[in-house]
């Protein structure tokens with residue numbers, strides 16, 4: 202039996218490889234959610250139609266792949282095998298791409314990426330600075346794979362690790378390999394994966410479960426989504442290997458409901474895996490049986506916490522519970538359950554294929570391998586980046602990310618989501634791994650990196666996160682429920698200019714009690730955004746409280762908009778765009794904002810042409826002076 | 834409903850799957866369906882009600898014809914999502930979670946849809962609008978309003 206299936210797998214692989222060797226030109230179009238939003242599906246459809254119209258099907262393939270990571274530049278089109286990288290491709294460009302690049306092998310300069318520093322046009326994807334410092338061992342295949350076609354994954358050595366594990370390794374050997382790699386969980390806490398498996402393996406029970414946590418609740422992080430959407434089989438293969446090592450017979454992928462494309466692609470992938478006998482009864486002809494179900498979440502942040510997630514799968518409210526007992530011993534329906542994050546699972550086949558020794562050379566002493574970060578916020582090159590552990594923040598933000606938008610000043614980077622913190626400019630040289638981030642007061646979390654510039658108010662950011670945790674607190678334990686509410690109340694007051702002497706001390710005390718008293722990680726880490734902003738940006742709190750000023754000019758109650766008379770050209774643009782008709786003036790005459798009517802929406806600030814820039818924001822004493830001057 | 838039930842075994846583990854299905858079918862969870870689910874799964878109505886209200890995706894009220902979802906995730910927040918939300922609130926005259934009187938629009942917020950690179954993001958009936966500007970809010974709404982008029 203075994204030989205039949207392995208032969209089938211290898212035969213498929215060989216066939217695909219041969220067809221690839223024929224070096225047919227392939228137009229790959231990124232089909233991640235980011236590019237979807239830019240209209241990549243229409244671009245893909247237009248390519249297909251045009252190829253058909255010109256009868257080129259024999260020569261050219263069109264393939265929609267997983268996310269390439271450089272979402273800022275979508276829709277992204279890469280032409281293989283030459284690796285020509287076109288960005289921001291529109292439907293109107295398609296005829297030209299086919300006529301010039303496909304038929305005449307000529308590059309279209311206009312569609313190339315221009316390095317903003319050297320002004321050089323770059324032809325190949327791998328030469329683009331955004332990709333150069335990355336190490337894309339987990340995420341890199343996304344751009345070559347059509348996630349809806351298992352054969353693409355198989356061609357890239359897919360399910361080789363599974364065959365190796367099933368027929369050449371014992372469960373214990375698999376666990377040893379994972380332990381030896383030093384892999385730590387990518388879902389937040391960084392627990393050693395091999396160790397966790399070992400505990401679950403040792404648990405005495407006929408029935409065991411495994412879970413893939415794809416709830417990805419941290420706002421601003423989307424690497425799990427991109428992996429599941431773009432390369433679902435890497436996650437599935439990891440899960441099957443894990444199930445074999447632990448002795449589980451049933452698995453669940455818990456996907457958040459906000460990710461419809463991920464649910465869709467993973468469901469297709471599971472069906473296809475079954476057809477290749479990679480799931481179900483007697484996998485690849487071995488004696489191992491295992492199946493996976495998809496479970497859609499329903500919009501609750503706390504359901505990403507492992508014990509809540511299990512309650513949710515059981516069909517109940519996602520309340521967390523006290524640990525111990527840990528899920529590895531008592532999890533789903535009271536049975537031993539091993540839960541890992543999407544990215545953790547995706548690392549597993551690679552470790553089995555390349556070996557623990559190879560893997561553990563990447564990274565730092567205690568954090569091995571790579572980590573995918575979502576680099577977002579006020580940064581030039583937004584997208585997903587995969588880097589070796591131990592790289593510095595500076596390298597990520599400046600070399601890969603291309604620096605801050607509009608050349609503004611970098612202020613902080615927020616990592617770890619609502620449980621994490623803000624890291625200031627002084628720490629840009631910090632080599633990042635699980636432990637250095639904790640030392641800096643933040644944490645790895647699932648890998649969101651939200652870059653903030655001088656126009657981001659740190660008190661507002663703290664209020665934002667505490668408002669988030671307050672809304673998401675499940676309410677089961679009092680310290681979290683009431684603590685977060687009190688945080689929001691104090692922080693809101695401060696941002697409204699109603700801060701009082703002693704508020705900072707109050708925040709610090711509240712942090713202590715919420716940390717100590719909360720039942721689950723949500724409450725225990727909720728104060729982190731406040732604590733780190735207090736630690737690194739205390740002066741901003743003081744300005745809000747003592748001077749009633751918002752230095753970043755964000756907090757509405759503390760700022761005023763003002764049209765500079767000497768700059769205003771009287772173009773009527775702001776006047777027409779003001780939603781509350783608070784601006785008066787005539788063509789070619791200076792416009793004036795009625796401060797009484799102004800709702801501070803910022804429409805005038807946004808619309809005033811960049812050449813004119815007549816609208817300014819003021820805060821604190823300067824603001825009072827301006828208002829006085831204007832009312833005269 | 835019978836068709837929905839036929840797909841699921843009468844076990845509590847199917848509860849959330851069933852609610853998803855009902856919501857997809859009706860656009861919300863009609864109260865009378867709760868008792869039917871209760872009978873099928875043999876769990877109390879109050880337990881089902883508890884689950885329904887715990888998860889934000891489920892709604893007991895019919896939604897408007899068009900659903901406007903605004904991302905309030907961190908990446909969108911620092912790129913100006915609050916101002917966009919304010920503009921929708923003002924133009925529609927409703928708060929997040931509410932539906933306009935003419936039942937044309939429901940306004941909702943969500944914490945990150947995973948398209949952070951394009952923030953601030955607004956989704957209207959499944960269409961993503963990236964890098965939203967305040968002056969584009971009216972455009973998004975107008976399309977639907979015209980539809981209704983025309």
Ligand SMILES: Cc1cc2nc3c(=O)[nH]c(=O)nc-3n(C[C@H](O)[C@H](O)[C@H](O)COP(=O)(O)O)c2cc1C
Pocket residue numbers: 385386387388389390391392394414415416417418419502503504505506507508540541542543545647721722723
């Ligand atoms: C409030 C809260 C939310 C969490 N959300 C997630 C999540 O969205 N995704 C995730 O993988 N882990 C999340 N975790 C961590 C999980 O509880 C668990 O540690 C993780 O899934 C284990 O996988 P790992 O060992 O591979 O990291 C969350 C934890 C807490 C306390």
Ligand code: FES
Pocket residue numbers: 420421422904905906907908909910944945946947948949950952954
């Ligand atoms: S923060 Fe809005 S899409 Fe992620």
